[in-house]
Amino acid sequence: LLSRFNDPKSSHPRSALGTHFRVTGWNADEGFFEMEIIQPKDDCQYSVTIVSTNKYSGVAQLMQVGDPLVYVWRPIFPLDYEILVHELNPKKKGGADPTTMIVSPGILPISVSEELIMGSQYVTLLNKMWDEAPPCQTLWGKMDAISTWDGFWVGPDLVTVATNLENNMLRTGWTFLPSLEMNCHIETFSSNDLLSIPAGPDNGKLEKSIYVIGTSVMRGVFLALADLLLPGSDKASMTGTIGRCWGRAEIQKGNLKLLYQDFRYELLEQPDKVGLNTYQCHNNKVVKEGSEFLPKAYQVWEEVFHHENHWPDVIFFGVGFENYKKDVVLYDFASHTLEFVKRLPPAWNGTLIISDGQFSGSLSGLGDIQRYTTYRSDIRSLLDTMDDPRVRWMDGMGLSKEMRMYTEVGPSRVAGSAHFHSKCRNRAYSPDGKTDGGHMMMYCSNITEVTAQMLLGHALGPKEAFQEQVQKSRSHNIGLRKQLETCTACPAKLMPIHLIPYPEKECYSGPLHPQKKETYTEPVKECPESCLKREADRSFPSQSDMVYVRECPYD
Numbered sequence: 001l002l003s004r005f006n007d008p009k010s011s012h013p014r015s016a017l018g019t020h021f022r023v024t025g026w027n028a029d030e031g032f033f034e035m036e037i038i039q040p041k042d043d044c045q046y047s048v049t050i051v052s053t054n055k056y057s058g059v060a061q062l063m064q065v066g067d068p069l070v071y072v073w074r075p076i077f078p079l080d081y082e083i084l085v086h087e088l089n090p091k092k093k094g095g096a097d098p099t100t101m102i103v104s105p106g107i108l109p110i111s112v113s114e115e116l117i118m119g120s121q122y123v124t125l126l127n128k129m130w131d132e133a134p135p136c137q138t139l140w141g142k143m144d145a146i147s148t149w150d151g152f153w154v155g156p157d158l159v160t161v162a163t164n165l166e167n168n169m170l171r172t173g174w175t176f177l178p179s180l181e182m183n184c185h186i187e188t189f190s191s192n193d194l195l196s197i198p199a200g201p202d203n204g205k206l207e208k209s210i211y212v213i214g215t216s217v218m219r220g221v222f223l224a225l226a227d228l229l230l231p232g233s234d235k236a237s238m239t240g241t242i243g244r245c246w247g248r249a250e251i252q253k254g255n256l257k258l259l260y261q262d263f264r265y266e267l268l269e270q271p272d273k274v275g276l277n278t279y280q281c282h283n284n285k286v287v288k289e290g291s292e293f294l295p296k297a298y299q300v301w302e303e304v305f306h307h308e309n310h311w312p313d314v315i316f317f318g319v320g321f322e323n324y325k326k327d328v329v330l331y332d333f334a335s336h337t338l339e340f341v342k343r344l345p346p347a348w349n350g351t352l353i354i355s356d357g358q359f360s361g362s363l364s365g366l367g368d369i370q371r372y373t374t375y376r377s378d379i380r381s382l383l384d385t386m387d388d389p390r391v392r393w394m395d396g397m398g399l400s401k402e403m404r405m406y407t408e409v410g411p412s413r414v415a416g417s418a419h420f421h422s423k424c425r426n427r428a429y430s431p432d433g434k435t436d437g438g439h440m441m442m443y444c445s446n447i448t449e450v451t452a453q454m455l456l457g458h459a460l461g462p463k464e465a466f467q468e469q470v471q472k473s474r475s476h477n478i479g480l481r482k483q484l485e486t487c488t489a490c491p492a493k494l495m496p497i498h499l500i501p502y503p504e505k506e507c508y509s510g511p512l513h514p515q516k517k518e519t520y521t522e523p524v525k526e527c528p529e530s531c532l533k534r535e536a537d538r539s540f541p542s543q544s545d546m547v548y549v550r551e552c553p554y555d
């Protein structure tokens with residue numbers, strides 16, 4: 001497919017229409033539509049989303065840059081669709097205004113017939129694969145099992161059309177179907193499954209645990225796990241207690257423990273910079289003091305594996321790989337990733353799943369196919385270097401791209417936030433009060449929930465075998481009879497950013513508290529004038545403004 005687009009087309013003559021979009025044709029052999037954005041603006045990115053309300057949501061892939069921008073989209077169901085084309089200005093990303101749409105009056109209808117679909121060999125092979133593809137967690141030793149995350153999002157109104165959809169449905173009613181390229185499927189576990197996890201071999205011993213060590217984007221996955229685990233009576237105050245923790249949060253209900261450690265991997269120093277007497281400013285605020293983030297990260301890792309009886313089954317771990325080709329080199333694979341893998345205990349038989357900065361609602365795989373191909377090739381190469389069958393590297397670019405309209409700020413601001421998770425009332429496809437067996441949903445995000453289900457699959461094993469174990473041990477809903485245990489060490493503010501091994505935690509039993517326990521506080525410091533006068537070392541866009549980063553020595 002890629003080879004068809006290697007040779008750039010000649011530029012279109014400038015038109016009075018300005019930037020505009022058109023569908024140029026159907027490729028019957030490959031089974032896709034080709035589309036073009038003509039006269040794109042140099043300083044903008046574009047998103048082409050195809051939706052069918054409550055039935056399908058997907059994006060067209062950018063295959064060729066230049067003028068025109070060439071996109072392809074492969075439909076797999078005969079439906080009436082709408083094409084939405086958004087113009088994204090990086091300078092306005094994160095602003096309050098809705099994203100500009102360049103299709104007039106905003107939506108272009110397109111109808112795909114059954115005859116068109118069934119003539120595609122790809123769809124024939126896809127149906128066969130859905131019946132045969134194994135659960136992703138069963139591919140032991142296949143380190144790149146999720147390094148291609150590609151597939152199709154199918155909505156609740158289409159569940160009865162395709163094969164085995166109901167068995168893989170998320171609580172929102174949506175289902176992720178893998179592509180031929182992915183070739184494994186994500187099994188879904190219910191809240192009742194999580195409350196039915198049998199006890200360990202020793203009475204009262206913790207049986208299963210999942211640790212999320214990463215940024216606030218990854219915190220959304222921790223919240224999805226917690227949302228799945230906790231019944232409504234325990235999580236009524238979920239957003240206040242653990243919803244925005246910039247430190248450590250741990251919960252245990254029944255025989256499942258969940259842990260979140262805030263870990264800003266972009267603050268990890270290069271090894272030769274550790275110990276320097278410096279501080280870092282983001283605009284006019286000091287965000288980091290000293291240069292001990294890397295050694296403290298190693299200490300947190302040591303803490304994770306301190307007690308063998310409490311080793312986690314799965315670790316979801318964030319690394320700064322998205323910075324690897326920028327002008328300022330921030331990411332060092334040897335010290336920021338490989339060293340953590342080397343420190344895994346040889347006897348640990350869990351799974352380490354690595355996530356990088358491409359797992360992001362604001363980046364959302366908006367680059368062209370060549371960039372995506374290079375990214376996937378690079379993470380596979382790094383996996384080969386680590387050469388540890390317990391390690392996986394998640395294709396964040398592929399996972400993020402299909403749902404870029406559904407970040408925490410809603411579909412009117414495409415790629416408007418790095419966060420996917422939000423309170424359910426903010427999401428168009430999940431009405432207030434939606435429940436799963438009496439478990440009210442607090443956070444609604446297809447992306448974070450399908451990622452949470454992937455982690456659960458690795459922790460619990462194949463679903464059929466897990467449910468047989470529950471039946472044999474008669475542990476159905478055993479967790480409902482046990483109190484929720486919560487421990488937190490959450491600062492009052494994000495800045496200055498801390499990473500504290502073995503933190504002092506506030507612990508309690510029973511439902512989550514209405515207010516977050518703030519176990520340590522520090523006033524936010526203003527960046528000294530002497531530092532602000534220096535030229536910025538680098539910059540990046542945030543959800544509110546452009547952030548200018550300065551590394552300065554103490555006077």
